[in-house]
Amino acid sequence: xxxxxxxxxxxxxxxxxxxxxxxxxxxxxxxxxxxxxxxxxxxxxxxxxxxxxxxxxxxxxxxxxxxxxxxxxxxxxxxxxxxxxxxxxxxxxxxxxxxxxxxxxxxxxxxxxxxxxxxxxxxxxxxxxxxxxxxxxxxxxxxxxxxxxxxxxxxxxxxxxxxxxxxxxxxxxxxxxxxxxxxxxxxxxxxxxxxxxxxxxxxxxxxxxxxxxxxxxxxxxxxxxxxxxxxxxxxxxxxxxxxxxxxxxxxxxxxxxxxxxxxxxxx
Amino acid sequence: xxxxxxxxxxxxxxxxxxxxxxxxxxxxxxxxxxxxxxxxxxxxxxxxxxxxxxxxxxxxxxxxxxxxxxxxxxxxxxxxxxxxxxxxxxxxxxxxxxxxxxxxxxxxxxxxxxxxxxxxxxxxxxxxxxxxxxxxxxxxxxxxxxxxxxxxxxxxxxxxxxxxxxxxxxxxxxxxxxxxxxxxxxxxxxxxxxxxxxxxxxxxxxxxxxxxxxxxxxxxxxxxxxxxxxxxxxxxxxxxxxxxxxxxxxxxxxxxxxxxxxxxxxx
Numbered sequence: 417x418x419x420x421x422x423x424x425x426x427x428x429x430x431x432x433x434x435x436x437x438x439x440x441x442x443x444x445x446x447x448x449x450x451x452x453x454x455x456x457x458x459x460x461x462x463x464x465x466x467x468x469x470x471x472x473x474x475x476x477x478x479x480x481x482x483x484x485x486x487x488x489x490x491x492x493x494x495x496x497x498x499x500x501x502x503x504x505x506x507x508x509x510x511x512x513x514x515x516x517x518x519x520x521x522x523x524x525x526x527x528x529x530x531x532x533x534x535x536x537x538x539x540x541x542x543x544x545x546x547x548x549x550x551x552x553x554x555x556x557x558x559x560x561x562x563x564x565x566x567x568x569x570x571x572x573x574x575x576x577x578x579x580x581x582x583x584x585x586x587x588x589x590x591x592x593x594x595x596x597x598x599x600x601x602x603x604x605x606x607x608x609x610x611x612x613x614x615x616x617x618x619x620x621x622x623x624x625x626x627x628x629x630x631x632x633x634x635x636x637x638x639x640x641x642x643x644x645x646x647x648x649x650x651x652x653x654x655x656x657x658x659x660x661x662x663x664x665x666x667x668x669x670x671x672x673x674x675x676x677x678x679x680x681x682x683x
Numbered sequence: 684x685x686x687x688x689x690x691x692x693x694x695x696x697x698x699x700x701x702x703x704x705x706x707x708x709x710x711x712x713x714x715x716x717x718x719x720x721x722x723x724x725x726x727x728x729x730x731x732x733x734x735x736x737x738x739x740x741x742x743x744x745x746x747x748x749x750x751x752x753x754x755x756x757x758x759x760x761x762x763x764x765x766x767x768x769x770x771x772x773x774x775x776x777x778x779x780x781x782x783x784x785x786x787x788x789x790x791x792x793x794x795x796x797x798x799x800x801x802x803x804x805x806x807x808x809x810x811x812x813x814x815x816x817x818x819x820x821x822x823x824x825x826x827x828x829x830x831x832x833x834x835x836x837x838x839x840x841x842x843x844x845x846x847x848x849x850x851x852x853x854x855x856x857x858x859x860x861x862x863x864x865x866x867x868x869x870x871x872x873x874x875x876x877x878x879x880x881x882x883x884x885x886x887x888x889x890x891x892x893x894x895x896x897x898x899x900x901x902x903x904x905x906x907x908x909x910x911x912x913x914x915x916x917x918x919x920x921x922x923x924x925x926x927x928x929x930x931x932x933x934x935x936x937x938x939x940x941x942x943x944x945x946x947x948x949x950x
Contacts, residue, residue: 433766473790
């Protein structure tokens with residue numbers, strides 16, 4: 417669509433440290449969220465005696481029910497999947513206006529960057545943080561759509577290749593939290609080590625210390641049959657996912673390791 | 684030492700959902716934290732107008748400066764590595780009593796669990812959450828020790844195999860946040876799908892839907908030379924790390940995929 421939407425840069429989401437690695441671009445941030453298997457979701461309990469934010473690992477995806485064909489570079493909601501009696505769902509239900517302030521984080525590690533000195537060691541990584549207000553999805557059509565969207569975000573086409581749709585008791589026991597995003601930011605590092613002049617000039621250092629990147633990626637291994645299904649052959653939707661995922665991850669990590677190093681110090 | 688210390692089970696850290704997967708055991712929780720490359724650290728800004736917890740990806744490790752030989756099953760502090768001017772360090776410095784309430788989360792995904800119905804799909808995973816009070820490490824001996832400990836937690840023996848110790852300006856620009864842990868919990872899932880009786884009895888379902896686990900693990904790839912170092916051959920400490928890490932991760936994910944399925948519903 418030729419647009420390049422960005423989240424507004426305000427104090428809360430502005431990356432100060434290594435700001436050249438920052439991104440406020442919706443497409444970049446939404447892609448990181450959607451390609452991370454588990455999100456960390458943080459919120460406050462509301463109890464003034466409890467100073468600690470809660471953090472939960474949750475499964476979720478960016479999508480739009482109003483505009484299902486929306487691209488990743490368009491405004492999207494974050495749909496989080498959970499159990500009806502879980503703490504976060506109770507908290508969202510009891511929050512005034514049914515809008516719980518929520519922070520969502522996703523980080524993927526793509527490599528370990530080994531420079532001359534430990535101080536400039538780093539990771540190649542992709543990280544994203546979103547801020548928004550969570551409320552429970554009450555509309556049954558939207559809820560069903562969100563369950564399908566979240567399922568297919570884990571393994572594409574899985575919904576149609578399993579026993580769906582869920583029945584009444586499954587619908588009742590599942591809760592979908594929809595987070596309306598108000599802001600966010602991303603940070604990405606690629607490339608080799610950023611060594612410092614003072615070390616590069618020392619022959620004893622450059623002659624002794626190995627520098628470079630150890631690429632790291634998530635491999636999806638050979639499917640292990642289990643459970644009650646009687647199907648022996650691994651179906652196509654799983655084979656495609658397995659191969660695509662492993663290849664995409666490996667390619668990204670290796671390309672990131674070989675990318676031009678960032679200017680300045682490494683970490 | 685024959686002890687099996689656990690974090691106290693209070694309202695804040697008690698796992699209600701799928702409580703049979705919960706662990707309060709120090710060794711289990713500390714192991715998850717120490718084997719996760721990047722931690723998510725959450726805290727509140729202190730601004731009453733800002734309802735969103737902040738989440739930062741950070742590098743850190745559990746260790747004890749007072750008892751450096753302490754095992755993972757003993758009380759440990761979480762040492763987090765950061766830059767002196769970063770927001771969290773400023774926040775810790777300005778917090779009364781120099782003790783900022785912090786929540787630390789680590790989650791590792793070990794597999795995708797595909798059951799007969801999307802509703803009981805799940806991940807095999809290991810997750811840990813810790814609650815504690817963060818303060819800046821002021822003692823220079825403890826700070827140097829923590830920098831070394833954090834570096835070696837990423838790649839064992841790297842400290843001695845790089846240009847160390849850091850010089851004065853590197854010491855000044857680095858801040859270590861020490862989090863005194865007051866509580867925590869862990870949650871682990873292994874095994875195949877937990878299918879439900881109502882689906883297992885349907886021939887059309889068990890005859891059509893593939894069920895099982897896709898094991899997932901982090902692979903450490905062939906080191907890519909870069910940066911200013913002139914050493915050509917990949918040194919032993921890196922080879923050992925590369926092989927150990929990939930093997931350990933792969934073994935864990937495959938073993939988890941083949942483990943006995945948990946009782947009851949799957950996810």
